Amino acid sequence: MKKEITYTAAFEELQAIVNEIEEGEISVDELSEKVKRAALLIKICKDKLSTTEENVEEILKELEGEEPI
Amino acid sequence: MAEIINDKQVFSLLEVTNSIRKTINDRYGSSFWIKAEMNKLNHYSHSGHCYPDLVEKQDGKVIAEMRATLWRPDFERINAQFQKILKEPLKDGIKILFLARINYDPKYGISLSIQDIDPSFTLGDLEKEKQLSIQKLREEGIFDQNKTLSLPLLPQRIAIISVETSKGYADFLKVIEGNQWNYKFFHLLFPSLLQGDKAPMAITGQLKQIRKVKHHFDMVAIIRGGGGDIGLACYNDFELAKEIATFPLPVLTGIGHATNETVSEMIAYSNQITPTKLAEYLIQKFHDFSVPVQRAEEKIVYRARRLLSDKNLSLRNQVKYFKSLTENILSYNKTRLAQLPKMLAKDIDGQLNRHSIYLNQSIEQIERNSDQLLKDQKQLLQSLEKNIEIMSPQNVLKRGFSITLVNGKSVRSTDELKSGQELETHLFEGKVISTIESIQKSKEE
Numbered sequence: 001m002k003k004e005i006t007y008t009a010a011f012e013e014l015q016a017i018v019n020e021i022e023e024g025e026i027s028v029d030e031l032s033e034k035v036k037r038a039a040l041l042i043k044i045c046k047d048k049l050s051t052t053e054e055n056v057e058e059i060l061k062e063l064e065g066e067e068p069i
Numbered sequence: 070m071a072e073i074i075n076d077k078q079v080f081s082l083l084e085v086t087n088s089i090r091k092t093i094n095d096r097y098g099s100s101f102w103i104k105a106e107m108n109k110l111n112h113y114s115h116s117g118h119c120y121p122d123l124v125e126k127q128d129g130k131v132i133a134e135m136r137a138t139l140w141r142p143d144f145e146r147i148n149a150q151f152q153k154i155l156k157e158p159l160k161d162g163i164k165i166l167f168l169a170r171i172n173y174d175p176k177y178g179i180s181l182s183i184q185d186i187d188p189s190f191t192l193g194d195l196e197k198e199k200q201l202s203i204q205k206l207r208e209e210g211i212f213d214q215n216k217t218l219s220l221p222l223l224p225q226r227i228a229i230i231s232v233e234t235s236k237g238y239a240d241f242l243k244v245i246e247g248n249q250w251n252y253k254f255f256h257l258l259f260p261s262l263l264q265g266d267k268a269p270m271a272i273t274g275q276l277k278q279i280r281k282v283k284h285h286f287d288m289v290a291i292i293r294g295g296g297g298d299i300g301l302a303c304y305n306d307f308e309l310a311k312e313i314a315t316f317p318l319p320v321l322t323g324i325g326h327a328t329n330e331t332v333s334e335m336i337a338y339s340n341q342i343t344p345t346k347l348a349e350y351l352i353q354k355f356h357d358f359s360v361p362v363q364r365a366e367e368k369i370v371y372r373a374r375r376l377l378s379d380k381n382l383s384l385r386n387q388v389k390y391f392k393s394l395t396e397n398i399l400s401y402n403k404t405r406l407a408q409l410p411k412m413l414a415k416d417i418d419g420q421l422n423r424h425s426i427y428l429n430q431s432i433e434q435i436e437r438n439s440d441q442l443l444k445d446q447k448q449l450l451q452s453l454e455k456n457i458e459i460m461s462p463q464n465v466l467k468r469g470f471s472i473t474l475v476n477g478k479s480v481r482s483t484d485e486l487k488s489g490q491e492l493e494t495h496l497f498e499g500k501v502i503s504t505i506e507s508i509q510k511s512k513e514e
Contacts, residue, residue: 011222011361011362014362015361017365017369018365018368018369021369021373021376022368022372024376026376028376028377028380031376034369035369035373038369042366045358046359046362048225049250049252049253049355049358049359049362050252051253052254052255054255054285059257059282062282063282
Protein backbone atom coordinates (compact mmCIF):
# COMPACT_ATOMS: atom_id res chain seq x y z
CA MET A 1 0.00 0.00 0.00
CA LYS A 2 2.99 2.20 0.53
CA LYS A 3 4.49 1.01 -2.70
CA GLU A 4 2.99 1.83 -6.02
CA ILE A 5 2.15 -1.79 -6.66
CA THR A 6 1.13 -4.07 -3.85
CA TYR A 7 2.74 -7.46 -3.84
CA THR A 8 -0.68 -9.00 -4.34
CA ALA A 9 -1.21 -6.96 -7.50
CA ALA A 10 2.34 -7.75 -8.57
CA PHE A 11 1.70 -11.45 -8.04
CA GLU A 12 -1.49 -11.37 -10.08
CA GLU A 13 0.04 -9.35 -12.87
CA LEU A 14 2.98 -11.72 -12.96
CA GLN A 15 0.63 -14.69 -13.33
CA ALA A 16 -1.14 -12.87 -16.12
CA ILE A 17 2.14 -12.31 -17.96
CA VAL A 18 3.06 -15.97 -17.52
CA ASN A 19 -0.31 -16.98 -18.94
CA GLU A 20 0.05 -14.62 -21.87
CA ILE A 21 3.51 -15.84 -22.69
CA GLU A 22 2.48 -19.47 -22.28
CA GLU A 23 -0.53 -18.98 -24.51
CA GLY A 24 1.80 -17.46 -27.06
CA GLU A 25 -0.03 -14.17 -26.99
CA ILE A 26 3.10 -12.11 -26.68
CA SER A 27 4.77 -10.98 -29.86
CA VAL A 28 8.47 -10.46 -30.23
CA ASP A 29 7.81 -6.73 -30.35
CA GLU A 30 6.25 -6.75 -26.87
CA LEU A 31 8.59 -9.32 -25.43
CA SER A 32 11.30 -7.01 -24.18
CA GLU A 33 8.76 -4.76 -22.46
CA LYS A 34 6.96 -7.71 -20.85
CA VAL A 35 10.14 -9.36 -19.66
CA LYS A 36 11.29 -6.08 -18.13
CA ARG A 37 7.95 -5.70 -16.39
CA ALA A 38 8.03 -9.29 -15.17
CA ALA A 39 11.51 -8.79 -13.73
CA LEU A 40 10.23 -5.83 -11.72
CA LEU A 41 7.20 -7.78 -10.49
CA ILE A 42 9.36 -10.75 -9.50
CA LYS A 43 11.60 -8.43 -7.54
CA ILE A 44 8.64 -6.90 -5.69
CA CYS A 45 7.35 -10.38 -4.82
CA LYS A 46 10.68 -11.75 -3.72
CA ASP A 47 11.42 -8.68 -1.62
CA LYS A 48 8.09 -9.08 0.12
CA LEU A 49 8.89 -12.68 1.06
CA SER A 50 11.97 -11.69 2.96
CA THR A 51 11.13 -8.32 4.50
CA THR A 52 8.52 -6.76 6.74
CA GLU A 53 8.21 -3.16 7.77
CA GLU A 54 6.38 -3.53 11.07
CA ASN A 55 7.74 -1.93 14.17
CA VAL A 56 7.06 -3.28 17.65
CA GLU A 57 7.67 0.07 19.35
CA GLU A 58 5.05 1.71 17.23
CA ILE A 59 2.46 -0.94 18.05
CA LEU A 60 3.19 -0.77 21.76
CA LYS A 61 2.88 3.00 21.66
CA GLU A 62 -0.48 2.67 19.99
CA LEU A 63 -1.58 0.13 22.58
CA GLU A 64 -0.60 2.37 25.46
CA GLY A 65 -2.05 5.53 24.03
CA GLU A 66 -5.72 4.73 24.14
CA GLU A 67 -6.50 6.88 21.18
CA PRO A 68 -6.80 4.87 18.04
CA ILE A 69 -4.76 6.26 15.23
CA MET B 70 -28.88 -37.86 78.75
CA ALA B 71 -30.88 -34.70 79.23
CA GLU B 72 -30.65 -32.78 82.47
CA ILE B 73 -33.48 -30.87 84.08
CA ILE B 74 -32.62 -27.24 84.65
CA ASN B 75 -35.32 -24.92 85.92
CA ASP B 76 -37.98 -27.42 84.96
CA LYS B 77 -36.64 -27.54 81.49
CA GLN B 78 -35.22 -30.59 79.76
CA VAL B 79 -31.87 -29.49 78.51
CA PHE B 80 -29.55 -31.28 76.03
CA SER B 81 -25.94 -30.58 75.58
CA LEU B 82 -24.86 -29.55 72.08
CA LEU B 83 -23.07 -32.82 71.58
CA GLU B 84 -26.21 -34.69 72.58
CA VAL B 85 -28.10 -32.75 69.93
CA THR B 86 -25.51 -33.31 67.28
CA ASN B 87 -25.21 -36.95 68.17
CA SER B 88 -28.96 -37.27 67.94
CA ILE B 89 -28.98 -35.62 64.56
CA ARG B 90 -26.19 -37.84 63.42
CA LYS B 91 -28.08 -40.91 64.64
CA THR B 92 -31.24 -39.80 62.90
CA ILE B 93 -29.45 -39.08 59.71
CA ASN B 94 -27.51 -42.28 59.81
CA ASP B 95 -30.72 -44.19 60.37
CA ARG B 96 -32.56 -42.35 57.65
CA TYR B 97 -29.77 -42.09 55.07
CA GLY B 98 -27.85 -45.24 55.75
CA SER B 99 -26.86 -45.98 52.23
CA SER B 100 -25.24 -44.03 49.39
CA PHE B 101 -27.26 -42.62 46.51
CA TRP B 102 -26.77 -40.78 43.21
CA ILE B 103 -27.25 -37.04 43.20
CA LYS B 104 -26.94 -34.50 40.44
CA ALA B 105 -25.72 -30.99 41.12
CA GLU B 106 -23.53 -28.23 39.83
CA MET B 107 -20.09 -28.07 41.33
CA ASN B 108 -19.76 -24.35 41.90
CA LYS B 109 -16.30 -24.66 43.42
CA LEU B 110 -14.09 -27.70 43.67
CA ASN B 111 -11.99 -26.25 46.50
CA HIS B 112 -9.07 -28.57 46.06
CA TYR B 113 -6.39 -28.20 48.68
CA SER B 114 -3.15 -29.16 47.10
CA HIS B 115 -1.37 -29.62 50.44
CA SER B 116 -3.74 -32.24 51.82
CA GLY B 117 -5.04 -33.36 48.45
CA HIS B 118 -8.61 -33.25 49.74
CA CYS B 119 -11.46 -31.33 48.12
CA TYR B 120 -14.38 -29.57 49.72
CA PRO B 121 -16.69 -28.86 46.80
CA ASP B 122 -19.50 -26.30 46.95
CA LEU B 123 -22.52 -27.90 45.34
CA VAL B 124 -25.49 -25.90 44.17
CA GLU B 125 -28.66 -26.25 42.21
CA LYS B 126 -29.77 -23.26 40.23
CA GLN B 127 -33.03 -22.26 38.75
CA ASP B 128 -33.12 -19.36 36.32
CA GLY B 129 -29.59 -18.50 37.43
CA LYS B 130 -30.47 -18.33 41.09
CA VAL B 131 -29.16 -20.72 43.67
CA ILE B 132 -32.08 -22.64 45.12
CA ALA B 133 -30.12 -25.30 47.01
CA GLU B 134 -26.58 -25.46 48.31
CA MET B 135 -24.51 -28.02 50.18
CA ARG B 136 -20.94 -28.61 51.05
CA ALA B 137 -19.30 -31.84 50.16
CA THR B 138 -16.10 -33.71 50.83
CA LEU B 139 -13.98 -35.60 48.38
CA TRP B 140 -11.06 -37.29 49.94
CA ARG B 141 -7.70 -37.42 48.29
CA PRO B 142 -7.72 -41.05 47.05
CA ASP B 143 -11.21 -40.66 45.61
CA PHE B 144 -10.30 -37.28 44.09
CA GLU B 145 -7.18 -38.69 42.41
CA ARG B 146 -9.03 -41.65 41.00
CA ILE B 147 -12.01 -39.62 39.79
CA ASN B 148 -9.84 -36.82 38.41
CA ALA B 149 -7.83 -39.36 36.38
CA GLN B 150 -11.08 -40.78 35.04
CA PHE B 151 -12.23 -37.32 34.05
CA GLN B 152 -9.03 -36.50 32.26
CA LYS B 153 -9.18 -39.77 30.43
CA ILE B 154 -12.80 -39.53 29.36
CA LEU B 155 -13.56 -35.80 29.24
CA LYS B 156 -10.09 -34.50 28.52
CA GLU B 157 -10.95 -32.16 31.34
CA PRO B 158 -10.02 -32.26 35.01
CA LEU B 159 -12.52 -31.95 37.78
CA LYS B 160 -13.09 -28.26 37.96
CA ASP B 161 -15.35 -25.44 38.98
CA GLY B 162 -18.63 -24.87 37.24
CA ILE B 163 -19.37 -28.34 35.90
CA LYS B 164 -22.45 -30.38 36.43
CA ILE B 165 -21.78 -33.70 38.09
CA LEU B 166 -23.63 -36.87 38.86
CA PHE B 167 -22.11 -38.31 41.97
CA LEU B 168 -22.52 -41.11 44.45
CA ALA B 169 -22.57 -39.81 48.01
CA ARG B 170 -23.64 -40.37 51.49
CA ILE B 171 -25.12 -37.71 53.65
CA ASN B 172 -22.71 -37.17 56.42
CA TYR B 173 -23.21 -35.30 59.56
CA ASP B 174 -20.31 -34.22 61.67
CA PRO B 175 -20.94 -32.66 65.06
CA LYS B 176 -18.25 -30.13 64.40
CA TYR B 177 -18.57 -29.45 60.64
CA GLY B 178 -22.24 -30.04 60.20
CA ILE B 179 -24.02 -31.66 57.33
CA SER B 180 -22.26 -32.44 54.11
CA LEU B 181 -22.20 -34.87 51.22
CA SER B 182 -19.40 -37.34 51.21
CA ILE B 183 -18.63 -37.98 47.58
CA GLN B 184 -17.51 -41.49 46.75
CA ASP B 185 -17.70 -41.46 42.98
CA ILE B 186 -18.51 -39.12 40.11
CA ASP B 187 -19.84 -40.35 36.76
CA PRO B 188 -17.74 -38.69 34.06
CA SER B 189 -20.20 -39.51 31.27
CA PHE B 190 -22.85 -37.27 32.85
CA THR B 191 -20.46 -34.34 32.92
CA LEU B 192 -19.30 -35.19 29.45
CA GLY B 193 -22.87 -35.06 28.24
CA ASP B 194 -23.38 -31.82 30.03
CA LEU B 195 -20.19 -30.26 28.60
CA GLU B 196 -21.23 -31.50 25.18
CA LYS B 197 -24.62 -29.93 25.73
CA GLU B 198 -22.96 -26.64 26.61
CA LYS B 199 -20.78 -26.91 23.57
CA GLN B 200 -23.79 -27.57 21.36
CA LEU B 201 -25.51 -24.63 22.99
CA SER B 202 -22.56 -22.38 22.12
CA ILE B 203 -22.64 -23.62 18.53
CA GLN B 204 -26.37 -23.10 18.34
CA LYS B 205 -26.12 -19.55 19.69
CA LEU B 206 -23.34 -18.70 17.24
CA ARG B 207 -25.46 -20.01 14.41
CA GLU B 208 -28.50 -18.14 15.62
CA GLU B 209 -26.51 -14.94 15.67
CA GLY B 210 -25.34 -15.73 12.17
CA ILE B 211 -21.67 -15.44 13.06
CA PHE B 212 -20.62 -19.09 13.07
CA ASP B 213 -18.81 -18.82 9.74
CA GLN B 214 -18.00 -15.14 9.95
CA ASN B 215 -14.27 -15.44 10.59
CA LYS B 216 -13.94 -17.96 7.78
CA THR B 217 -15.35 -15.48 5.29
CA LEU B 218 -12.41 -13.14 5.89
CA SER B 219 -9.48 -13.52 3.60
CA LEU B 220 -5.95 -14.12 4.62
CA PRO B 221 -3.49 -12.05 2.58
CA LEU B 222 -1.40 -14.01 0.09
CA LEU B 223 1.44 -13.66 2.55
CA PRO B 224 0.19 -13.84 6.15
CA GLN B 225 3.30 -12.17 7.37
CA ARG B 226 2.33 -10.13 10.40
CA ILE B 227 1.11 -12.30 13.24
CA ALA B 228 -0.40 -11.32 16.57
CA ILE B 229 0.27 -14.32 18.78
CA ILE B 230 -1.85 -15.18 21.80
CA SER B 231 0.17 -17.63 23.84
CA VAL B 232 2.43 -17.97 26.84
CA GLU B 233 6.05 -17.08 26.53
CA THR B 234 7.16 -20.23 28.32
CA SER B 235 4.85 -22.56 26.44
CA LYS B 236 6.40 -25.28 24.39
CA GLY B 237 3.84 -24.64 21.68
CA TYR B 238 4.97 -21.04 21.36
CA ALA B 239 8.60 -22.16 21.10
CA ASP B 240 7.67 -24.79 18.49
CA PHE B 241 5.79 -22.21 16.48
CA LEU B 242 8.64 -19.70 16.53
CA LYS B 243 11.16 -22.36 15.67
CA VAL B 244 9.37 -23.11 12.43
CA ILE B 245 8.63 -19.57 11.29
CA GLU B 246 11.90 -18.02 12.47
CA GLY B 247 14.26 -20.74 11.39
CA ASN B 248 12.76 -21.46 8.00
CA GLN B 249 15.38 -22.27 5.40
CA TRP B 250 13.75 -20.22 2.67
CA ASN B 251 14.44 -16.92 4.40
CA TYR B 252 10.73 -16.13 4.66
CA LYS B 253 10.31 -13.20 6.96
CA PHE B 254 7.51 -12.97 9.53
CA PHE B 255 6.71 -10.24 11.98
CA HIS B 256 5.13 -11.41 15.23
CA LEU B 257 4.21 -9.95 18.56
CA LEU B 258 3.16 -11.92 21.62
CA PHE B 259 0.02 -11.03 23.53
CA PRO B 260 0.45 -13.24 26.61
CA SER B 261 -2.57 -14.99 27.99
CA LEU B 262 -3.73 -17.93 30.03
CA LEU B 263 -4.55 -20.69 27.60
CA GLN B 264 -6.50 -23.26 29.56
CA GLY B 265 -8.89 -23.48 32.44
CA ASP B 266 -11.84 -21.41 33.39
CA LYS B 267 -10.02 -18.10 33.32
CA ALA B 268 -8.63 -18.60 29.85
CA PRO B 269 -11.67 -17.36 27.87
CA MET B 270 -11.66 -14.01 29.59
CA ALA B 271 -7.90 -13.63 29.29
CA ILE B 272 -7.90 -14.52 25.61
CA THR B 273 -10.88 -12.30 24.91
CA GLY B 274 -9.06 -9.45 26.66
CA GLN B 275 -6.00 -9.88 24.44
CA LEU B 276 -8.16 -10.09 21.34
CA LYS B 277 -9.64 -6.73 22.31
CA GLN B 278 -6.12 -5.33 22.62
CA ILE B 279 -5.18 -6.65 19.20
CA ARG B 280 -8.33 -5.10 17.75
CA LYS B 281 -6.87 -1.69 18.59
CA VAL B 282 -3.77 -2.29 16.51
CA LYS B 283 -5.27 -4.61 13.94
CA HIS B 284 -3.90 -2.59 11.00
CA HIS B 285 -0.44 -3.81 11.97
CA PHE B 286 -1.40 -7.45 11.61
CA ASP B 287 -2.58 -9.89 8.98
CA MET B 288 -3.85 -12.50 11.41
CA VAL B 289 -4.10 -13.73 15.00
CA ALA B 290 -2.63 -17.05 16.08
CA ILE B 291 -3.84 -18.66 19.27
CA ILE B 292 -1.12 -21.08 20.21
CA ARG B 293 -1.00 -23.57 23.02
CA GLY B 294 0.91 -26.73 23.29
CA GLY B 295 2.89 -28.96 25.50
CA GLY B 296 0.18 -28.99 28.13
CA GLY B 297 -1.42 -32.18 26.97
CA ASP B 298 -4.98 -32.16 25.85
CA ILE B 299 -6.61 -31.49 29.20
CA GLY B 300 -8.50 -28.30 29.94
CA LEU B 301 -9.59 -27.33 26.48
CA ALA B 302 -13.30 -27.14 27.25
CA CYS B 303 -12.79 -23.43 27.87
CA TYR B 304 -12.52 -23.06 24.10
CA ASN B 305 -16.18 -24.01 23.93
CA ASP B 306 -17.00 -20.85 25.83
CA PHE B 307 -19.59 -18.86 23.97
CA GLU B 308 -18.15 -15.41 24.67
CA LEU B 309 -14.68 -16.44 23.55
CA ALA B 310 -16.02 -18.13 20.43
CA LYS B 311 -18.10 -15.07 19.63
CA GLU B 312 -15.09 -12.77 19.97
CA ILE B 313 -13.11 -15.00 17.60
CA ALA B 314 -15.98 -15.33 15.15
CA THR B 315 -16.53 -11.59 14.92
CA PHE B 316 -12.85 -10.66 15.01
CA PRO B 317 -11.86 -8.38 12.11
CA LEU B 318 -8.74 -10.42 11.31
CA PRO B 319 -8.53 -14.11 10.51
CA VAL B 320 -7.93 -16.03 13.74
CA LEU B 321 -5.95 -19.25 13.40
CA THR B 322 -5.74 -21.79 16.15
CA GLY B 323 -3.13 -24.32 17.12
CA ILE B 324 -4.13 -25.19 20.61
CA GLY B 325 -3.84 -28.85 21.17
CA HIS B 326 -4.17 -32.40 20.21
CA ALA B 327 -7.86 -32.56 20.94
CA THR B 328 -9.62 -35.33 19.12
CA ASN B 329 -12.78 -33.41 19.74
CA GLU B 330 -12.66 -30.04 18.05
CA THR B 331 -13.67 -27.17 20.32
CA VAL B 332 -16.06 -24.45 19.27
CA SER B 333 -13.28 -21.86 19.04
CA GLU B 334 -11.40 -24.14 16.68
CA MET B 335 -14.52 -24.75 14.63
CA ILE B 336 -15.24 -21.10 14.05
CA ALA B 337 -11.61 -20.04 13.60
CA TYR B 338 -10.49 -19.05 10.12
CA SER B 339 -8.31 -22.12 10.15
CA ASN B 340 -7.52 -24.71 12.78
CA GLN B 341 -4.32 -26.69 12.92
CA ILE B 342 -3.79 -29.50 15.36
CA THR B 343 -0.51 -28.22 16.78
CA PRO B 344 1.46 -24.97 16.85
CA THR B 345 4.05 -26.61 14.60
CA LYS B 346 1.35 -27.51 12.09
CA LEU B 347 0.04 -23.96 12.26
CA ALA B 348 3.52 -22.61 11.55
CA GLU B 349 3.90 -25.06 8.68
CA TYR B 350 0.54 -23.93 7.33
CA LEU B 351 1.87 -20.37 7.21
CA ILE B 352 5.13 -21.49 5.62
CA GLN B 353 3.03 -23.30 3.04
CA LYS B 354 1.21 -20.04 2.28
CA PHE B 355 4.60 -18.52 1.60
CA HIS B 356 5.48 -21.45 -0.62
CA ASP B 357 2.20 -21.02 -2.45
CA PHE B 358 3.35 -17.51 -3.22
CA SER B 359 7.04 -18.11 -3.67
CA VAL B 360 6.88 -21.18 -5.87
CA PRO B 361 4.69 -19.61 -8.57
CA VAL B 362 6.93 -16.54 -8.53
CA GLN B 363 9.96 -18.77 -8.97
CA ARG B 364 8.16 -20.72 -11.68
CA ALA B 365 7.05 -17.52 -13.32
CA GLU B 366 10.66 -16.43 -13.48
CA GLU B 367 11.76 -19.72 -15.01
CA LYS B 368 8.83 -19.87 -17.37
CA ILE B 369 9.29 -16.32 -18.57
CA VAL B 370 13.00 -16.80 -19.14
CA TYR B 371 12.38 -20.11 -20.88
CA ARG B 372 9.48 -18.86 -22.97
CA ALA B 373 11.21 -15.63 -23.88
CA ARG B 374 14.31 -17.53 -25.01
CA ARG B 375 12.18 -20.01 -26.83
CA LEU B 376 10.15 -17.29 -28.51
CA LEU B 377 13.32 -15.57 -29.63
CA SER B 378 14.92 -18.76 -30.85
CA ASP B 379 11.71 -19.79 -32.60
CA LYS B 380 11.50 -16.45 -34.33
CA ASN B 381 15.16 -16.66 -35.16
CA LEU B 382 14.75 -20.10 -36.60
CA SER B 383 11.70 -19.12 -38.57
CA LEU B 384 13.54 -16.07 -39.85
CA ARG B 385 16.48 -18.22 -40.85
CA ASN B 386 14.08 -20.60 -42.52
CA GLN B 387 12.46 -17.73 -44.34
CA VAL B 388 15.84 -16.53 -45.48
CA LYS B 389 16.77 -20.03 -46.54
CA TYR B 390 13.47 -20.42 -48.31
CA PHE B 391 13.82 -17.05 -49.95
CA LYS B 392 17.35 -17.85 -50.96
CA SER B 393 16.45 -21.21 -52.40
CA LEU B 394 13.46 -19.69 -54.08
CA THR B 395 15.50 -16.98 -55.73
CA GLU B 396 18.19 -19.47 -56.61
CA ASN B 397 15.59 -21.63 -58.21
CA ILE B 398 14.21 -18.74 -60.18
CA LEU B 399 17.69 -17.68 -61.18
CA SER B 400 18.77 -21.12 -62.21
CA TYR B 401 15.52 -21.68 -64.05
CA ASN B 402 16.02 -18.49 -65.94
CA LYS B 403 19.67 -19.24 -66.53
CA THR B 404 18.79 -22.60 -67.96
CA ARG B 405 16.11 -21.07 -70.03
CA LEU B 406 18.51 -18.44 -71.22
CA ALA B 407 21.03 -21.11 -72.05
CA GLN B 408 18.42 -23.06 -73.93
CA LEU B 409 17.16 -20.02 -75.70
CA PRO B 410 19.78 -19.89 -78.50
CA LYS B 411 19.22 -23.55 -79.17
CA MET B 412 15.51 -23.02 -79.12
CA LEU B 413 15.94 -19.93 -81.19
CA ALA B 414 18.14 -21.85 -83.60
CA LYS B 415 15.57 -24.59 -83.71
CA ASP B 416 12.92 -22.03 -84.22
CA ILE B 417 14.89 -20.33 -86.93
CA ASP B 418 15.60 -23.68 -88.56
CA GLY B 419 11.96 -24.34 -88.51
CA GLN B 420 11.18 -20.98 -89.90
CA LEU B 421 13.85 -21.40 -92.55
CA ASN B 422 12.51 -24.78 -93.37
CA ARG B 423 9.05 -23.47 -93.68
CA HIS B 424 10.20 -20.59 -95.78
CA SER B 425 12.38 -22.85 -97.84
CA ILE B 426 9.50 -25.17 -98.49
CA TYR B 427 7.40 -22.22 -99.30
CA LEU B 428 10.07 -20.91 -101.61
CA ASN B 429 10.41 -24.25 -103.30
CA GLN B 430 6.76 -24.42 -103.72
CA SER B 431 6.83 -20.93 -105.07
CA ILE B 432 9.57 -21.82 -107.48
CA GLU B 433 7.68 -24.84 -108.62
CA GLN B 434 4.66 -22.74 -108.98
CA ILE B 435 6.58 -20.10 -110.78
CA GLU B 436 8.15 -22.74 -112.96
CA ARG B 437 4.80 -24.20 -113.65
CA ASN B 438 3.35 -20.84 -114.30
CA SER B 439 6.27 -19.63 -116.43
CA ASP B 440 6.18 -22.71 -118.64
CA GLN B 441 2.60 -21.93 -119.35
CA LEU B 442 3.49 -18.33 -119.90
CA LEU B 443 6.32 -19.30 -122.17
CA LYS B 444 4.06 -21.62 -124.03
CA ASP B 445 1.53 -18.85 -124.38
CA GLN B 446 4.20 -16.40 -125.42
CA LYS B 447 5.67 -18.91 -127.82
CA GLN B 448 2.31 -19.38 -129.39
CA LEU B 449 1.88 -15.66 -129.55
CA LEU B 450 5.37 -15.33 -130.95
CA GLN B 451 4.67 -18.06 -133.48
CA SER B 452 1.56 -16.36 -134.59
CA LEU B 453 3.45 -13.09 -134.69
CA GLU B 454 6.23 -14.77 -136.63
CA LYS B 455 3.68 -16.00 -139.03
CA ASN B 456 2.38 -12.53 -139.38
CA ILE B 457 5.85 -11.22 -139.73
CA GLU B 458 6.70 -13.82 -142.29
CA ILE B 459 3.67 -12.86 -144.11
CA MET B 460 4.77 -9.29 -143.86
CA SER B 461 8.41 -9.99 -144.73
CA PRO B 462 9.78 -8.24 -147.86
CA GLN B 463 10.58 -11.58 -149.42
CA ASN B 464 7.00 -12.60 -149.11
CA VAL B 465 5.80 -9.19 -150.27
CA LEU B 466 8.17 -9.38 -153.14
CA LYS B 467 6.99 -12.86 -153.84
CA ARG B 468 3.49 -11.64 -154.09
CA GLY B 469 4.65 -9.25 -156.85
CA PHE B 470 5.61 -6.14 -154.97
CA SER B 471 9.02 -4.56 -155.54
CA ILE B 472 11.33 -2.13 -153.63
CA THR B 473 12.91 0.86 -155.31
CA LEU B 474 16.20 2.20 -153.94
CA VAL B 475 18.04 5.42 -154.72
CA ASN B 476 21.56 5.61 -153.51
CA GLY B 477 20.90 2.48 -151.41
CA LYS B 478 17.79 3.99 -149.75
CA SER B 479 14.22 2.92 -150.28
CA VAL B 480 12.07 5.45 -152.06
CA ARG B 481 8.67 6.33 -150.72
CA SER B 482 7.87 9.58 -152.55
CA THR B 483 8.63 11.24 -155.77
CA ASP B 484 9.92 14.18 -153.74
CA GLU B 485 13.07 12.23 -153.07
CA LEU B 486 13.68 11.75 -156.76
CA LYS B 487 15.26 13.78 -159.48
CA SER B 488 15.22 13.11 -163.21
CA GLY B 489 18.24 11.27 -164.49
CA GLN B 490 18.91 9.53 -161.16
CA GLU B 491 19.57 5.84 -161.34
CA LEU B 492 16.98 3.59 -159.69
CA GLU B 493 17.63 0.14 -158.35
CA THR B 494 14.50 -2.01 -158.29
CA HIS B 495 14.53 -5.20 -156.28
CA LEU B 496 12.19 -7.96 -157.39
CA PHE B 497 11.46 -11.33 -155.83
CA GLU B 498 14.05 -12.69 -158.02
CA GLY B 499 16.77 -10.35 -159.27
CA LYS B 500 17.00 -6.57 -159.72
CA VAL B 501 16.60 -3.95 -162.40
CA ILE B 502 18.72 -0.85 -162.91
CA SER B 503 16.91 2.03 -164.56
CA THR B 504 17.19 5.81 -165.20
CA ILE B 505 14.44 8.30 -164.32
CA GLU B 506 13.04 10.01 -167.38
CA SER B 507 10.21 11.97 -165.84
CA ILE B 508 8.57 12.43 -162.54
CA GLN B 509 4.89 12.58 -162.01
CA LYS B 510 3.84 13.94 -158.79
CA SER B 511 0.79 12.50 -157.27
CA LYS B 512 -2.13 14.88 -157.07
CA GLU B 513 -2.43 16.64 -153.79
CA GLU B 514 -5.36 18.45 -152.48
